[in-house]
Amino acid sequence: MPTEASSVPAASSEETPLAQSFAATRALSEALVEPLSDADATIQSMEDASPAKWHLAHTTWFWETFLLRDHVPGYERYDADWPFLFNSYYEAEGARIARFSRGLLSRPTLGEVLDWRAAVNEAMEPLLSDPACKDLIRLGIAHEQQHIELLLTDIKHALWHNPLGPAMWDAAPGPSAPAGEQGWHEHPGGIALVGHDGSAPDEAFAFDNEGPRHRVLLEPFALADRLVTNGEWAEFIADGGYDTASLWLSDGWAWVGETGARAPLYWREGEAFTHAGWQKRDPHAPVTHINYFEADAFASWAGMRLPTEFEWEAIARGQDGSASATAHDACAGNQLDDAAAPAPRGGKELFGDCWQFTRSAYLPYPRFRPAAGAVGEYNGKFMSGQFVLKGASCATVRGHSRASYRNFFYPHQQWQFTGLRLARDL
CATH class of the missing domain: 1.20.120 (Four Helix Bundle (Hemerythrin (Met), subunit A))
Structure with a gap:
């Protein structure tokens, strides 16, 4: 190209x-x-x-x-x-x-x-x-x-949507390494500072919705050290995950009934649609293009739960989200000739594969005030009915994410590179 x-x-x-x-x-x-x-x-x-x-x-x-x-x-x-x-x-x-x-x-x-x-x-x-x-x-x-x-x-x-399945990239992503056993980042709980304060050099910029920094009380918890994979999601499907009402939130079960969903967006038998067209689905790659309802149902099926945004940030605090090894080459600059199509590839990093759902509603932090003028409409007026996602995706421009970053989407939306990292109580 x-x-x-x-x-x-x-x-x-x-x-x-x-x-x-x-x-x-x-x-x-x-x-x-x-x-x-x-x-x-x-x-x-x-x-x-x-x-x-x-x-x-x-x-x-x-x-x-x-x-x-x-x-x-x-x-x-x-x-x-x-x-x-x-x-x-x-x-x-x-x-x-x-x-x-x-x-x-x-x-x-x-x-x-x-x-x-x-x-x-x-x-x-x-x-x-x-x-x-x-x-x-x-x-x-x-x-x-x-x-x-x-x-x-x-x-x-x-x-x-094109029946021909056209490709935007010639090169498809390579296979992911096996994910291995699930490990955990454990946290003892207590009072944590969350949100952006503008003091660190690598956090010189932040959106208004990332602050002010404030205190939260965390109970002891653990956050998975990797994302849920396509293979694990296939097990959820095979076990009747999309047919078991008890796993789903009421709105989520209604969404299943209305849409007939039986798999993540872009899946068909053994394949997934990518920017390089239809490709064999990689069982070891992180699952993506799932919505909040699906993520919550899978967590229930696995006997786990979604993390809160504050739990995720407490684990990620101090980690560099700007130069993740899993960030896609196409988002590093404008030299794209050797880049493969953006796709999650897996690994132990918190940043760079998929935006990760939390169970936290997208709401203003204490003392939040939108900026004056039209730019004040950027984030604040959307703080209703959406959920916070953390991390970054394979399509996120390098340097764009950080621990305090708050992405947000409505619970039914699937078209972003959204995935799932499990959490549990200790």
Whole structure:
């Protein structure tokens, strides 16, 4: 596949780390869509997902709206009509196209969106060294990194719907090593500090929902030292896991009845759909594309439970989530020619394979206050009806996760690289 992004040159050694991160992130977004046709980049397979072209455009709208408009005197939008198309959910920024209609946007074309990105990249150059813009630029980089992961998971869902099972990557992931016996990280319990405090150099940035740091009381517990595998999930299926109501939460059992689910998303007999098309399912690889209901049912079947977000963070505190050996090569930079399709591969690390469900509701921490203005809508208004996931996935941009990071999804959603790490009481 092509390896160079179309509009962002490689950052030079003289540039600031912030400018280098901006350039690398913008380049990675574009490198990932190079294998896609305009039609591939335009399709939307469900309301939860967005077209690849829309992700490229929305992240560019973000830079225009929150940086260029307010910090470059006399800046004029590239196209005055496009904010209506590419605003996501910011009520303070006015009306926008309905989410389920994003796949109807045949215009602007992919090429026009890439031209817009190039113009915005150039306009951003003087701001990248402006201390007054530092915090917003860091937020914008993290925002685009989130959309890189969404781009990968959304296009996977779209390609899966094609009966031909088309591949985005030529190379499939190699087989995983056997997972081995389940081990445990034991914790004695007590008072723990959780959340981000901004003091550690490797935690210089965090989203507002990661703080303030506060105390929690933990009972003694143990967290599994690896993720649940495809082979173990196959045992759950064979033992009637999807047919045993007593294993499921009431809403989960209703979901099974409504959907007819009998396996994780992307499974069929002996195979799983990947970014490299249909592949033989690896029994040793971590299971992924399961939802909260499925994760909770499996934990009940195994005689275990899901961890709380605070238990997971207590074990992960002090570990480096930024350079996991299991993080996918495609998320390290824009040189993708030797990269295999993103897929979980297994191992003993807490970060890098799958986002891991916790049983913690996504709620504000004590003393949480959303930021002023439209950027305050980023996280806080979604603190209802969702569950927290911890760690990172094989599609997460390297350096994007940390122990305090709080991902969140609704309990029925499966299309992300979501997996399961068991917990138990001591």
